[in-house]
Structure formats: C-alpha cells, structure tokens
Amino acid sequence: MEKELKVNGMMCVNCQKHVHDALAAMAGVSSVDVNLEKGTAKVTADRDIPQDEFKKVIEEAGYELA
Template sequence: METMLHVEGMTCAHCRKPVEGALTGLSGVKQADVNLESGKVRVSHNDTVSKEAMKEAVEDQGYDVV
C-alpha cells in the first residue's frame, strides 16, 4: 500500500532525514521517500498504518502536512 503526503517546510537535504526517519519509525511503514522539489513523501506501508499516524509523526518533526 502507498500513501502520498504533501509536506510543507522541507527546504533542503537536511530536512529529508527527520521526515523519513519519523515515518520509517512507525510500525508497519516499509519505506518513506522524500521528494524535496515537489514537497511530497511517498510512504510504502501495510494497512495497519493510518494516514493520521503518518501526519502526526511528520508534524512532530516540525513540518506541516497539508
């Protein structure tokens, strides 16, 4: 299963690590790929992970999910 998140506030390669780390730290998330140009994150996960949990994990790192 894949979910696309639009994340605001990511401006450089340094932003990638905390966002990807927060998402891959969730149980059930297999992979998170940040695209800085588009501001989107593609999250590969199983069906036990909610979009709300992903949003909260990213927002805890100081970024906004819209």
C-alpha cells in the first residue's frame, strides 16, 4: 500500500523529522518520505492502514492531517 498524506503545520526540518519518525514507527510501515515544501508525507506499508490511524499519529505528533 502506498499513500500520500497532506500534513498541515510543518514549518522547519525539525517538524519534518518529527512527522517522519512518528509515521515510520507505525506498525507495517516500510518507508516514509516527508516533503516539507509540499507539506506531504508519502507512506509505503505492507498492510492497508486506515486513514484514522494516520490522523491519530499525526495529531499526537502535534500536526494536522488535511
């Protein structure tokens, strides 16, 4: 499964790393590519992850899933 997420609230490279690390820690996630300029995160996983799981992880990291 590959999914591109729109993440609001990232302002700097530390924000980018925080989002990356939060998503990478999710069960089943094999790779994460966070683009600070576009405000996106591309996630590759070996299972279908529901949108609400992404939302919870992003919000717990202090950001908003658009």
